[in-house]
Amino acid sequence: CQMTAASAEQRTRMGAAAKTGKAGFAAAWRRAGPKxxxxxxxxxRTNRPGDWRSTTMFFWDEDGVRWYQAxxxxxxxxxxxxxxxxxxxxxxxxLCDLGCGVGCLSLAxxxxxxxxxxxxxxxxxxxxxxxQAAVHNAPPIRIIQAAFPDLPPDSLWDAVVCCFFGRLTDExxxxxxxxxxxxxxIVVVNTGQKSNIAPSGRSHHQKECSNEVAALLKExxxxxxxxxxxLEFGQPADxxxxxxxxxxxxxxxxxxxQALNHARRQAMLxxxxxxxLPNEKQFTVFFIEARGA
Numbered sequence: 476c477q478m479t480a481a482s483a484e485q486r487t488r489m490g491a492a493a494k495t496g497k498a499g500f501a502a503a504w505r506r507a508g509p510k511x512x513x514x515x516x517x518x519x520r521t522n523r524p525g526d527w528r529s530t531t532m533f534f535w536d537e538d539g540v541r542w543y544q545a546x547x548x549x550x551x552x553x554x555x556x557x558x559x560x561x562x563x564x565x566x567x568x569x570l571c572d573l574g575c576g577v578g579c580l581s582l583a584x585x586x587x588x589x590x591x592x593x594x595x596x597x598x599x600x601x602x603x604x605x606x607q608a609a610v611h612n613a614p615p616i617r618i619i620q621a622a623f624p625d626l627p628p629d630s631l632w633d634a635v636v637c638c639f640f641g642r643l644t645d646e647x648x649x650x651x652x653x654x655x656x657x658x659x660x661i662v663v664v665n666t667g668q669k670s671n672i673a674p675s676g677r678s679h680h681q682k683e684c685s686n687e688v689a690a691l692l693k694e695x696x697x698x699x700x701x702x703x704x705x706l707e708f709g710q711p712a713d714x715x716x717x718x719x720x721x722x723x724x725x726x727x728x729x730x731x732x733q734a735l736n737h738a739r740r741q742a743m744l745x746x747x748x749x750x751x752l753p754n755e756k757q758f759t760v761f762f763i764e765a766r767g768a
Contacts, residue, residue, distance in 0.1 A: 535600040540577055542721055544603065545711045547579040552708040552756070556663070557583035559702055560636060563659055563762040564588055568633040571655065573623060574640030578604030578616070584636070585614040592617040592632065630655055638663040639758075642683050644691050656765040664688055666703060666757040672710065673726040674737040685759035692763060699763045709754040711745065718742050718750050 535543075547553055557580060564570065568588040572581040575593040577600045585591045593616050595601055601618055608616055619626075623641065635655045643649055643662055652660050666685050670676060685701070692699050712718035718738040723729050729737075742750040 535576065535597045535603075537599070538720070538724065540599060540603050542710060542712075542724075543577055543579070544607070546708060547577075549711045549751075550706075550708055552706050553579040553583040555706055556580060556638070556704075556760075557587065559704065559760055560584060560661055560663075561587040562702075563661055563700075564634055568658075571630075571632040571635045573635055573637050573652075573655075575604065576600050578607065578618075580636070580638055581616055582607060582611065582613050585616055588634075590615075590617065592619060594619045594621060594623070594626070596620065596622045626655070628654075631657060633657045634659045634661060636661045636663070639665070639682065643688050644683050649691065649695065653763070653765050658765055660761075660763040660765060662688065662761040662763065663758055664761070666759050669757065671741070671754045672722060672752060674722070674729055674733050675726070685761075688759075688761060692761070697763055699761055701762070702760045703758070704760070705755050705757045707753065708756045710752040712738075712742070712750045712752065715739060715742060715750055718752055721752070 561584070564584075564587050566587070566589065569590045569592070570584060570588045571592045571594060572578070572584065573594050575581045575595045576597070578593050578595075581591050581593040581604065591614075593601070593604060598620060601620055604616070604618065607613075632655060634657075635652060637643075637652065637660070641648060643652070643664070652662075664685050665682060668684065685703070689699075689701065710718070710721055712721060715735065715738050719731065719734040722734040722737055723731065726734065738750070738752070741752050743753065745751050
C-alpha cells in the first residue's frame, strides 16, 4: 500500500480567529444569554438520557495511557486548548479539571491559575499524571482520586473545566456542576459526531454535541459565551499493527481485518519511522457564568 509523509506543519483552524494570540481568539467568541442568538445558531437540544449520578466512568488501560500520551507529545493540542480556556480565567483562580484522565490539560492549564485540582476515578491515569508532572517540573497540582458523584457537597472552585467529560444534559448534571463553581463553568464538547479514526466515520461515544448544550443553556436562561475550533489531535503508532489495535480499541465491533485495512488507508508515514492516524477534533468551548457570579 502507498503511504504519504505527514506534513511538518499541522493544520489548525481556530473558528473565526486567524491568530493564535489572545486577541485572535477573542474575535471568535460569541455571546449568548436568555435572548441571545447563539443557541439557535448551534441547533436544538434533544432528550436528556439519564441522571448525573449515573455518569459513565471511563477507565484507562495500559495501551490507552500509552496511546494518549504519545498523541499529546506529538501535537500542541492541549497547549492550544489551554490557551483558549485561559481566556475565561484569572491568575488568582482556583481551577478543577474534572475527569482529568492522564492530566495533559491539567498540566497545560497550571501556569494560567493559582491552583489546579485534577479529579479522576482512575488510579492508572492519575499515576501517569504524577509521573508527567515530575518529568516536566510542572507547578504543583492537587490530585484527587474520586468519582464525580462522590465529591464532597461543599467542594468549590473559582472555575471548573469539563473537557469531553460526562453529559451536561443529564438530569441534574448542570446544577451539580454549577454548584462547584464560584464564578464559571467551562465545558468542552464535540461540535459533531464525526470521527476520522473509526472506519464508520462516526464516533462510538455518541456524546452530546454543542447544539444540545447551547439549547439547554438557553432553555435555562444562563448567560454564556462559546468558541468553536478545529485542532489536529491524531494518533502516532509504532507500527501498522499498533495503529490497527488503536482503531479496534476505540471502535467497538470493528474486526481485526477492518481495522488493519483502515490503518493502511489512513496512516501516514512519519520521518521517525512511526505511523500517524490524522484526526481533526472539531469542538466547542462553552464559558457559562455561575449564578451570582
